[in-house]
Amino acid sequence: MLVCFEKREALTLSNQDRPMTFNVCFQKNIDLDEPAFWFVFHKDNILTVLDGEATKPMQIRGNHIASVSPENALHVGVLNGVNCYAVSDDTGQSVNIPNTAWVPLRQSLGRFDEEMFLMYGRARQLLTWVENNRFCGRCGNPMSLKQDERCLVCSACGNISFPRISPAVIVAVEKDGKLLLARSQRFHSKMYSVLAGFVEPGESLEDCVRREIKEEVGIDVDDIRYFKSQPWPFPDSLMVGFTARYAGGEILVDSREIDDAGWFSPDAFPMLPGKISIARALIDHFAEKMTRGDRLSLPPL
Numbered sequence: 001m002l003v004c005f006e007k008r009e010a011l012t013l014s015n016q017d018r019p020m021t022f023n024v025c026f027q028k029n030i031d032l033d034e035p036a037f038w039f040v041f042h043k044d045n046i047l048t049v050l051d052g053e054a055t056k057p058m059q060i061r062g063n064h065i066a067s068v069s070p071e072n073a074l075h076v077g078v079l080n081g082v083n084c085y086a087v088s089d090d091t092g093q094s095v096n097i098p099n100t101a102w103v104p105l106r107q108s109l110g111r112f113d114e115e116m117f118l119m120y121g122r123a124r125q126l127l128t129w130v131e132n133n134r135f136c137g138r139c140g141n142p143m144s145l146k147q148d149e150r151c152l153v154c155s156a157c158g159n160i161s162f163p164r165i166s167p168a169v170i171v172a173v174e175k176d177g178k179l180l181l182a183r184s185q186r187f188h189s190k191m192y193s194v195l196a197g198f199v200e201p202g203e204s205l206e207d208c209v210r211r212e213i214k215e216e217v218g219i220d221v222d223d224i225r226y227f228k229s230q231p232w233p234f235p236d237s238l239m240v241g242f243t244a245r246y247a248g249g250e251i252l253v254d255s256r257e258i259d260d261a262g263w264f265s266p267d268a269f270p271m272l273p274g275k276i277s278i279a280r281a282l283i284d285h286f287a288e289k290m291t292r293g294d295r296l297s298l299p300p301l
């Protein structure tokens, strides 16, 4: 029994000081005898190795995980030269490995560093894509992974499905040293954040910024500038961050999506989203700019 546990015990990264290097790549074949990093998901929870307060990816042979087969596992990339595979565990009970725990990916932004969150998020996103495309949307026959490319192909009609990514904009709107923050009906708390919305077909990112802000709070914006982007794997978003400047109108809340909205100065911010989220990065960027006195908005005439 002890030998069995030793064999099943998760290995950890051999050199703790070595930075994580994750390479995005693809291979179809899965070797279950190979020691590899396995990202095992139960819904949006990931099984990770506990290391004090921190968590680490789990290195183990795939054939020690009961829920794994070559058919349901997915190659997601290479971490520090070691292959990374992902698998869904529907029961959440197929692994019994000491010193591991399920960690909710959605609430893990403060627990994982950003690099690890992106890596796990990529795995979760790819699993969701494969699970949602088991059959061809055109003719209904089974889809399977192509040998040399990360896409699913229909064996009957040749229809091809690439991993779906749904772009959304997220925008920090500034007016006279204050930031537009809103409380969404989706939020379970009194948290306020910057506004966000999905890009429509045929719409540029900049047009989406103007439309979303107008629809949700009734104001116009200009001076739209790219900030940075962040993949958001619930289930397949790419958040594209922008800053913008108030250009006219009065706040009129669209009560379908937004409960409340207003202009807030950094010294009076309400409850905010957690660190590492792009929403918080936009808010912190604004607050730092105000601290420096570097105000882009012109005072009212």
Ligand SMILES: [Zn+2]
Pocket: 136, 137, 138, 139, 140, 141, 154, 155, 156, 157, 158, 159
């Ligand atoms: Zn088909």
